[in-house]
Amino acid sequence: MFVQRVCRGWIARRKVMQMREDYSLQRVREEEEERIREEEIQERKEIESERCKNPKSKADFDMLYNRLEDWRKEQEASLQAKDSKAANLGRAKLVMNEAELLLQINKHKSSAKMDAKERMIEQFLTKAATPILKMLKSGELIEIETPETRLATAYKNMHNNLREEVVFVEDRVELLIELDSLVKDDDCKVVKELRLLIKREIDFINRSLPGSSMTGLRSRILNLYLQYIRNPEYNPQVRKFLRIEAPDLSSVTQMKKTRSRDTKKDIELCQACSRYLPKSSFNISAGSGSIAQCRGCKQLDNDARTRLDLSLYKQLLDSIKLEEEERNNTNSPAFILQESDIRYLVENIWNSRSVLSGNADLFDLRLARRECEKEWTPWNCILVSREENRIHRKLGGLNSCYPSKEDLLKAYGPLLVEIIAGKHTLARNHFGKIASMSIFVKDDNPDVIQLRGVGIQPS
Known part of the structure; x- marks a missing residue:
């Protein structure tokens, strides 16, 4: 009997000790989970702060517009407690402050668009200049350079050199002469205008004009050269990377001239901008009954009015x-x-x-x-x-x-x-x-x- 009581007491103490161990382990687990959760929240706040300072993507600008709308609503709510005259003055000041903030956001957006455009051009030219990969029977991958890929590489290097800032005018003149020799002799409008602008810049450099007065001219040369190397007739390697352009259906008259039934099935009317656009220009939501606005009009409406962050x-x-x-x-x-x-x-x-x-x-x-x-x-x-x-x-x-x-x-x-x-x-x-x-x-x-x-x- 005594032995049974001792055994029961030992078992009870053992259970209590096990419960305490389980409880302590549970507390350690909960504290660790709470710590991880706090670190995630802090990391998310830092990321959001960085996104607000340097917005680049569409989601970053949506977050900025959403925070601007929240700030505007808070200011509107604080003005309701004031008298009518002070409230009117406060609303006028609020509108001016909102306009200044919108102007700053638009400046960031323009800068982000330019950066995105430059990255897209660089990726496009890099893909065109990439050697062809071929797999041998042994399973080894080899790179094959063709005359087309070498020409695309030369075009890409010339484009990168034209984008660089001018340090020495002698190097710029040599670069322009090399560009003139690289462009093929043709009677097309782009080639003629490009050669004319090259001669004009060389003439300006010989006259010792400052570089600040030739910024627009150099930008025109770069844009014309980009049009030239995007033409598959002069750069055959870009043919497989160019997008298939949709037919111009910006007006009702042009749409009626299009006789293809398949083309008519693939277009829709945007009720906001009244343009006929391909269906690829619309985001078809599962909850929407019809296609009402194109992607651009929806984004413009969100930036100006709703300002939702999705x-x-x-x-x-x-x-x-x-x-x-x-x-x-x-x-x-x-x-x-x-x-x-x-x-x-x-x-x-x-x-x-x-x-x-x-x-x-x-x-x-x-x-x-x-x-x-x-x-x-x-x-x-x-x-x-x-x-x-x-x-x-x-x-x-x-x-x-x-x-x-x-x-x-x-x-x-x-x-x-x-x-x-x-x-x-x-x-x-x-x-x-x-x-x-x-x-x-x-x-x-x-x-x-x-x-x-x-x-x-x-x-």
């Missing part, structure tokens, strides 16, 4: 696409949706909060699959945090790949399952309106969803 929604969409690619499901509806569709799904369906914890940090949220064995669809997802998504995948236990419906019902409870089912019905009704998404609705073939005792058949 970069976080793009990250959500990219995370979904990455998971679908890992599962070899390239036919997923995630590859049809746009950032605006994810924004509608997050804001209108899930209220921009985690359905489990109410977390509203979009950077930490994920649109995870609800039923993990089925493909991702707007009506088979839940908005949760990254940690909640990790736990959600393990609800089935160690012996199960994916949690079953019974596991989800046991973990979330019937009330939360009903709320999620209702949101899925709203998403199905919204995204199932167009043909590209209705295919997935038909293939899904859902059962009748029970909401508070009432059977609802999703459309």
Whole structure:
């Protein structure tokens, strides 16, 4: 009897010690996760600060316009507490400050466009001058230089030399003479004008004119030379890298002259700028009923009026696409949706909060699959945090790949399952309106969803 009491006491102490060890390990794990989360937040703030100082991409400028709109709304709200005269003066000053900030953003945008254009030209010329790769029977790769690639390399080197700043006028004169000999004799307008400008600059240099007065002339020479080397007749290597130009359909008269039925099927009317443009110029959203505005008009409207930042929604969409690619499901509806569709799904369906914890940090949220064995669809997802998504995948236990419906019902409870089912019905009704998404609705073939005792058949 005494031995049994001693054994029971030892077992109880052992359990207490094990519980303390587990608790201490859990605290260490939580502290480590909190530290990692704080480091991610700090790193994100530093990245966003750098993006604001040196904006380069479309997402950077969208973030700038979004922050400008938030600042304007804060200033507007602070002016409402003042009297009418002070409020009017404050609004006038606010408009002037907003105009100055917009001017600064536009200067950054112009600079970013010029840099992007120069990078695109450099990449284009580099691709054209790249030697041809050939694989031997032994599996070895060799580079083959042809007369076309050597000519493209010479054109590329000349373009880089023309872009450099002039230090010695003698080197500039030699470069222009070399350019004149490199350009083929032809009666086309570009060649004639290029030779004329080369002679004019040499004449100006001989007259000892300052370089500042020849900036426009040198820019014209560079642009004409770029037109020359982009012509496949003079640079055959660029033929496979040039884009196929769409027919000019900027007016109704020109569109009527186009007799090809296939061409008419591939064009749409932009209701904002009233131009007929190729369908590639439009972003067709899954939630939109028709094509109303082209990509340029949408961007202009966003910069001037709405000022939305869809970069976080793009990250959500990219995370979904990455998971679908890992599962070899390239036919997923995630590859049809746009950032605006994810924004509608997050804001209108899930209220921009985690359905489990109410977390509203979009950077930490994920649109995870609800039923993990089925493909991702707007009506088979839940908005949760990254940690909640990790736990959600393990609800089935160690012996199960994916949690079953019974596991989800046991973990979330019937009330939360009903709320999620209702949101899925709203998403199905919204995204199932167009043909590209209705295919997935038909293939899904859902059962009748029970909401508070009432059977609802999703459309």
